[in-house]
Amino acid sequence: MGAGSALSVQGLEVSFGALKALGPIDLAVAPGECVVLLGPSGCGKSTLLAALAGLTAPTAGSASTGDRPPGMVFQEPTLMGWADARDNVALPLVLRGMSEAEARQKAVTALAECGLAGFERARPTALSGGMKMRCALARALVTDPEVLLLDEPFAAIDELGRRDLDDLLLDLRTRLGRAMVFVTHSVEEAVYVADRVLVMSPRPGRIVETIVVDWPKGPRGTAFMTSDVFAQASAAARRTLAGVMPAPVEAA
Amino acid sequence: MAMPRLDPAPLVAGLMLMSVWEGLVRLFEVPRVVLPPPSAILIALADRHEVLVPAAGVTLGLALTALAISTVLGTAVAIAFRRIPVLERGLGPWALVLQATPIVAIAPLVIIWVGVENPRQAILILAVVVALFPVLASALAGLKAVDPGLDRLFRLHRASGWQRFWRLELPTATPFLLAGIKTAAGLSLVGVVVAEFVAGTGSTGGLAWRLVEAGNRLETATMFAALLLLALMGLALDAVITAIERRR
Numbered sequence: 001m002g003a004g005s006a007l008s009v010q011g012l013e014v015s016f017g018a019l020k021a022l023g024p025i026d027l028a029v030a031p032g033e034c035v036v037l038l039g040p041s042g043c044g045k046s047t048l049l050a051a052l053a054g055l056t057a058p059t060a061g062s063a064s065t066g067d068r069p070p071g072m073v074f075q076e077p078t079l080m081g082w083a084d085a086r087d088n089v090a091l092p093l094v095l096r097g098m099s100e101a102e103a104r105q106k107a108v109t110a111l112a113e114c115g116l117a118g119f120e121r122a123r124p125t126a127l128s129g130g131m132k133m134r135c136a137l138a139r140a141l142v143t144d145p146e147v148l149l150l151d152e153p154f155a156a157i158d159e160l161g162r163r164d165l166d167d168l169l170l171d172l173r174t175r176l177g178r179a180m181v182f183v184t185h186s187v188e189e190a191v192y193v194a195d196r197v198l199v200m201s202p203r204p205g206r207i208v209e210t211i212v213v214d215w216p217k218g219p220r221g222t223a224f225m226t227s228d229v230f231a232q233a234s235a236a237a238r239r240t241l242a243g244v245m246p247a248p249v250e251a252a
Numbered sequence: 253m254a255m256p257r258l259d260p261a262p263l264v265a266g267l268m269l270m271s272v273w274e275g276l277v278r279l280f281e282v283p284r285v286v287l288p289p290p291s292a293i294l295i296a297l298a299d300r301h302e303v304l305v306p307a308a309g310v311t312l313g314l315a316l317t318a319l320a321i322s323t324v325l326g327t328a329v330a331i332a333f334r335r336i337p338v339l340e341r342g343l344g345p346w347a348l349v350l351q352a353t354p355i356v357a358i359a360p361l362v363i364i365w366v367g368v369e370n371p372r373q374a375i376l377i378l379a380v381v382v383a384l385f386p387v388l389a390s391a392l393a394g395l396k397a398v399d400p401g402l403d404r405l406f407r408l409h410r411a412s413g414w415q416r417f418w419r420l421e422l423p424t425a426t427p428f429l430l431a432g433i434k435t436a437a438g439l440s441l442v443g444v445v446v447a448e449f450v451a452g453t454g455s456t457g458g459l460a461w462r463l464v465e466a467g468n469r470l471e472t473a474t475m476f477a478a479l480l481l482l483a484l485m486g487l488a489l490d491a492v493i494t495a496i497e498r499r500r
Binding site for chain 2: 080082095
């Protein structure tokens, strides 16, 4: 494992009773690197993320996400409907004992970082789907984590809105130097945001292929989407996925 | 916040019904003891307001006290049920039994227990018995309605049980609780009126007793006036809680 990793995982395994769901997994993610976990449903992507977040206890091995707790974005925005955007973003700091006033100040900064300046006092019902997700992203960043965990965060957002959010993520990665672990089941999105795509196979969930996306850091846009790098990485991901997909019909 | 525009339709319909009522009673010369016209009811209200309005105050005071007790007690029991699941499993069905038993049937027992000389206590107990259940049920449903994603977020940031309660469970439960309190408000009024009837003494001086009294004297218009006040109280309680719900 590299000494400069923001996230390092060694021999991580998760079992539910007798069923081995995940592992062993070895993984290191550098600061400013975005690693995407891609695989069919049930391959343990979300379990791996939960183990990295400390929400699921590993059966064996270890995972370290730096000194500060990781920031996490879930599939749904999961905002508190009774609080405005600022208080939603301030929540992790308040839960960790920061004063409300100081936490709110930091929340305002995080919201601006995610393109929501001016919406501090808006209730979630007044925000669009994409804006809610930006709010959730600001909440994950507000604790200044070294590692950001994203569990299919933009799956429910329309195509154009999703590209916007992916670009925001790429920008944050470069500017703030966060290590990111991003779970998705969309090949296009995986290649678009990734420095490395890790293809996983199910039962137990393991990393079977690493696809390096060789493109300079920073915004990617249409130039990248129409490049040979994008086409080749997507094709490689699709080939590997086809190999690990479970047979369409299984005997009962 | 913009006030919701008042729909004139119910007022117009009400006035039309009153006019038809007034006209038919006069046309067929219905005896006033059987059905007084609206004009007679208003006159009775004006004549007897010195008796009726303080009586309404007593009844409203009892209903509000019962509502406050039910709200505190129902919420507290719901929290206890949520914290200690075996309590909910053991006592929940019995709460349902209490809810399913008609209040009129329990009333004489309660009056025997607290003594005929304490009608105020008996009335409060009976009103709380009917008003408690909706608060308990809605608070319990609300406490259980926590979003699983937010639950994960609170666990991720190692929230304490206290933080979880104040920042997640209680705010989640509040709209449920308000809906339960709204139902309980109407029921506490029903509970007070039923208890006053059964207690059968004028010593508390509530509106239900005035209703019985007017009935005994065949003052039908006064009975209607008392009914009108009861209905207005129920509507007012409902309006207050709806206003609180809207503010959120």
